[in-house]
Amino acid sequence: MEKKSWKESASELQRIVLPEDTNAFNSLYGGRxxxxxxxVASIVAIKHCRRRTVTGSIDSLFFLSPxxxxxxxxxxxxxxFTTTSTMEIEVDVESEEGITGQRRVTTKAYLTYVAIDEEGKAISVPELILETDDDRKRFEEARIxxxxxxxxxxxxxxxxxxK
Ligand SMILES: CC(C)(COP(=O)(O)OP(=O)(O)OC[C@H]1O[C@@H](n2cnc3c(N)ncnc32)[C@H](O)[C@@H]1OP(=O)(O)O)[C@@H](O)C(=O)NCCC(=O)NCCS
Structure with missing residues (x-):
């Protein structure tokens, strides 16, 4: 299977927080x-492997500001990062106050997706091309x-x- 660069699958998503997305205190509901x-992470996973994928796990999430x-x-x-069948996808979240344009980092998340065949059995994914020191650093940290x-x-x- 041909190796691929992270750039081929990197994706972005933007949303405005609407009333149906909020909790009782007018802040974005964590589940949303x-x-x-x-x-957005599943888009990256699918684009990297071009296979069916499922979310295997979501690492702990810290909500840093409302x-x-x-x-x-x-x-x-x-x-x-990839293993035989898994892909670690990072999502960085920022919020922006629309009127002032003030922007803040609010969350960083790591999710693991598993590529599967039609029977739901795990199958292999393309390895990552590691071009830069940053790519290698991310790969090593994700490996741990x-x-x-x-x-x-x-x-x-x-x-x-x-049990
Ligand atoms: C994820 C799933 C396909 C794994 O199937 P499996 O037959 O148990 O797979 P295996 O044990 O052979 O593991 C295959 C690889 O996936 C990894 N893996 C398996 N389950 C995992 C999980 N829940 N989280 C992270 N990695 C997982 C294994 O460590 C292994 O990694 P490798 O490529 O480094 O060897 C299966 O457990 C499943 O379908 N889970 C439900 C997923 C789902 O529905 N997600 C949506 C949320 S509701």
Whole structure:
């Protein structure tokens, strides 16, 4: 399978926060932001492997500042790392106050997608071309995160088996 650059799949999503997206305090509902994050990250995953993909896991998410109704939400997403069948996708979220243009970083998320065939069985994905020091740094950091996720996944599977 031919290797691919992260640039071939990098994607962006913008949304304005509407009343139906907010909680009782006129801030963006966390679940809605997770939905948007999963949406843009899944676009990156599909574009990288050109296969069916499923969300395998979402790493812990920190919401650093509230996003108010009427704010613009920018999500930029790229692939950092692959294993045989998985892809780590990063999403960086910023919010912008529409009138003043004041922009803030609000969230960073890492999601793992698994490529599957028609039967839902995991299949291989293209490796990443690592061109720059930044590409290599991201890959190495993501490799370490991936090992942690695998340990956790194995632990959870074992716990379920033993029940
Ligand atoms: C993800 C899924 C396809 C894995 O299928 P599987 O047959 O258990 O796959 P395997 O155990 O052979 O694992 C294949 C690879 O995926 C990784 N993986 C499996 N489940 C994972 C998960 N939940 N999160 C992250 N990585 C996962 C494995 O570590 C392995 O990685 P490798 O390529 O480095 O070897 C399957 O568990 C599934 O369909 N889960 C539901 C996904 C879903 O519906 N998501 C939407 C949210 S509702």
């Amino acid at each position: 932001l997770v939905e948007w994050i999963d949406n 996003i108010r109704m009427g704010y613009i939400v920018y999500m930029s997403s790229r692939i950092n 995160r991936s090992l942690g996720r695998k340990d956790l996944l194995n632990k959870i599977r074992k716990e379920i088996e033993e």
